[in-house]
Amino acid sequence: MSKKILMKGNEAIAEAAIKAGCRLFFGYPITPQTEVAETFAKRMPKVDGLCVQAESEIAAINMVLGAASTGKRVMTSSSSPGISLKSEGISYIVGSDLPCVIVNVQRGGPGLGGIQPSQADYYQATRALGHGDQHILVLAPASIQEIADLTMEAFDLSDIYRMPAMILADGALGQMMEPVDFEARTPREIPEKTWAACGHDGKRKHNIVNSLYIEPDELERTVIERFEKYKKIEKTEVKYEEYLTDDADIVVVAFGITARIAKSAVNAARKKGIKAGLFRPITLWPFPSERLNQLADSTKKFLAVELSMGQMVEDVKLATQFKKPVEFFGRTGGMMPSVNEVLENIEKYAE
Amino acid sequence: MVVFDKPKALTDVPFHYCPGCTHGIVHRLVAEVIDEFGIEGKTVGIAPVGCSVFAYNYFNCDMIEAPHGRAPAVATGVKRAMPDNFVFTYQGDGDLAAIGTAETVHVGARGENITIIFINNAIYGMTGGQMAPTTLPGQYSTTSPYGRDLKLQGNPIRVCEMLATLDGTAYAERVAVDCVKNINNAKKAIRKAFEVQKNKLGFSIVEVLSTCPTNWGKTPQEALEWLRSDMMPFYPLGVYKDITVKEDK
Numbered sequence: 001m002s003k004k005i006l007m008k009g010n011e012a013i014a015e016a017a018i019k020a021g022c023r024l025f026f027g028y029p030i031t032p033q034t035e036v037a038e039t040f041a042k043r044m045p046k047v048d049g050l051c052v053q054a055e056s057e058i059a060a061i062n063m064v065l066g067a068a069s070t071g072k073r074v075m076t077s078s079s080s081p082g083i084s085l086k087s088e089g090i091s092y093i094v095g096s097d098l099p100c101v102i103v104n105v106q107r108g109g110p111g112l113g114g115i116q117p118s119q120a121d122y123y124q125a126t127r128a129l130g131h132g133d134q135h136i137l138v139l140a141p142a143s144i145q146e147i148a149d150l151t152m153e154a155f156d157l158s159d160i161y162r163m164p165a166m167i168l169a170d171g172a173l174g175q176m177m178e179p180v181d182f183e184a185r186t187p188r189e190i191p192e193k194t195w196a197a198c199g200h201d202g203k204r205k206h207n208i209v210n211s212l213y214i215e216p217d218e219l220e221r222t223v224i225e226r227f228e229k230y231k232k233i234e235k236t237e238v239k240y241e242e243y244l245t246d247d248a249d250i251v252v253v254a255f256g257i258t259a260r261i262a263k264s265a266v267n268a269a270r271k272k273g274i275k276a277g278l279f280r281p282i283t284l285w286p287f288p289s290e291r292l293n294q295l296a297d298s299t300k301k302f303l304a305v306e307l308s309m310g311q312m313v314e315d316v317k318l319a320t321q322f323k324k325p326v327e328f329f330g331r332t333g334g335m336m337p338s339v340n341e342v343l344e345n346i347e348k349y350a351e
Numbered sequence: 352m353v354v355f356d357k358p359k360a361l362t363d364v365p366f367h368y369c370p371g372c373t374h375g376i377v378h379r380l381v382a383e384v385i386d387e388f389g390i391e392g393k394t395v396g397i398a399p400v401g402c403s404v405f406a407y408n409y410f411n412c413d414m415i416e417a418p419h420g421r422a423p424a425v426a427t428g429v430k431r432a433m434p435d436n437f438v439f440t441y442q443g444d445g446d447l448a449a450i451g452t453a454e455t456v457h458v459g460a461r462g463e464n465i466t467i468i469f470i471n472n473a474i475y476g477m478t479g480g481q482m483a484p485t486t487l488p489g490q491y492s493t494t495s496p497y498g499r500d501l502k503l504q505g506n507p508i509r510v511c512e513m514l515a516t517l518d519g520t521a522y523a524e525r526v527a528v529d530c531v532k533n534i535n536n537a538k539k540a541i542r543k544a545f546e547v548q549k550n551k552l553g554f555s556i557v558e559v560l561s562t563c564p565t566n567w568g569k570t571p572q573e574a575l576e577w578l579r580s581d582m583m584p585f586y587p588l589g590v591y592k593d594i595t596v597k598e599d600k
Binding site for chain 2: 024026050052054055056058059060062063064065066067068069070072074088089092096196197198199200201202203206207208209210211212
């Protein structure tokens, strides 16, 4: 029988990874995600795993590249400035078609910024995590249970599609505690890793893990093949949650911790007679564009709410193709909007 | 009877290296050692960014191509995932001692049980002859066109000497491949490094003084002579660390 454990978001990430069979963690300390590495440091020796503290974020992501090349499940975790340092390695991992899980417990930026919750790395995660034509899977949990489920899902997805998967959380989710059940999810079927560079044992030709294609036609071909895979993912792996959207005149679009504030604001708006609903993208890439486009036919307005100056709002506009107005409200720098602030904006734009 | 053959650990792909370049010799030595140990099926090699980037095409063992300077970190990931496999990196001076200095120093500090084959030819070869961290004082390159000025461009790094100070470094030797005697010595050093790894004693590195006739602007013969006359006095050959030898007190 499954049981619920009270746990911090950061701790749940590590526990879920262990549950998913990850026995290798490479990281570097940074607030507000340090408990991820600390939990691994405590737990890995008990499960025959390894938690290695690297000399830098750059080294950590390249250790991930090496371990992922052998076909073993591996992950790293960081927060915004650290993710910037990892971006070179992430691009190579994408170019080498390697699976791995990367966690970003976001804090405010740019620069050293602050250590309070933020969602201002949305562009970075969905558009420009590394150089070159590329995408990675981006999953945005909104509760500790979802952190656990999506961390396990991220390992499965990255193995199935041979590409990195990112858990895009924030300082609030990382630090808050909620009950979580690690047995709730059914693992997916994982293909055999015949491509791994783990020693051929004289049984096959040598495997090469590589992102270099010096001939332009060859490079173009590999990129196009990767984008065909992306197209398939955009069809089959989109996840989102809807709340009271069926009859909504205004649909609030928010992800992660912000969606929980928005949900309370939607409830408050309904009490005041405003037909508000909530659309919560769970996969940020692939973005749930198709469903949002459909909603644009039934609703009158969208309001994107983010912990940034407005980044996801652009995807909402692209998805809805300007059929209906898309408004924005956000706080940034580590500031969190109150339910009342979101409600005021719903009221303002619902008129 | 075959008296001279290509090592089994090398593929049939022809090397792309310039005439007189010593990469081919060092590739062969590494492959011979892999053959002699019988470990091709248990070895994972890491190619760098630089002239030897295509090393993944030349070795018959499983190969990974690392980002510039990050081969030691990639090797760490492989070794930690598969501690019973042999893991070596093959890196040039720019890769190892400039952009990848932190990764290099820390595999030594951690005593990571991997082997680095370090090609020191005192220049950036692939990008066309720029100043390297090991470019000699006064040496000409396309980015030190008036000769390396120590006041402007700083001092060269002696890698083996530096890494020998680290507790996790089990074995560090500098060799050269300029003549038969030194080539035989280089082979012995590479063998020793793999032996150290086999016995899980810690980090091992073999620095190989190598030539780059193309970017040095010399004939292959002149390049070998310059290696002896100018590089060797600055980078003395020898064993800088060997924890398998008990020191005489």
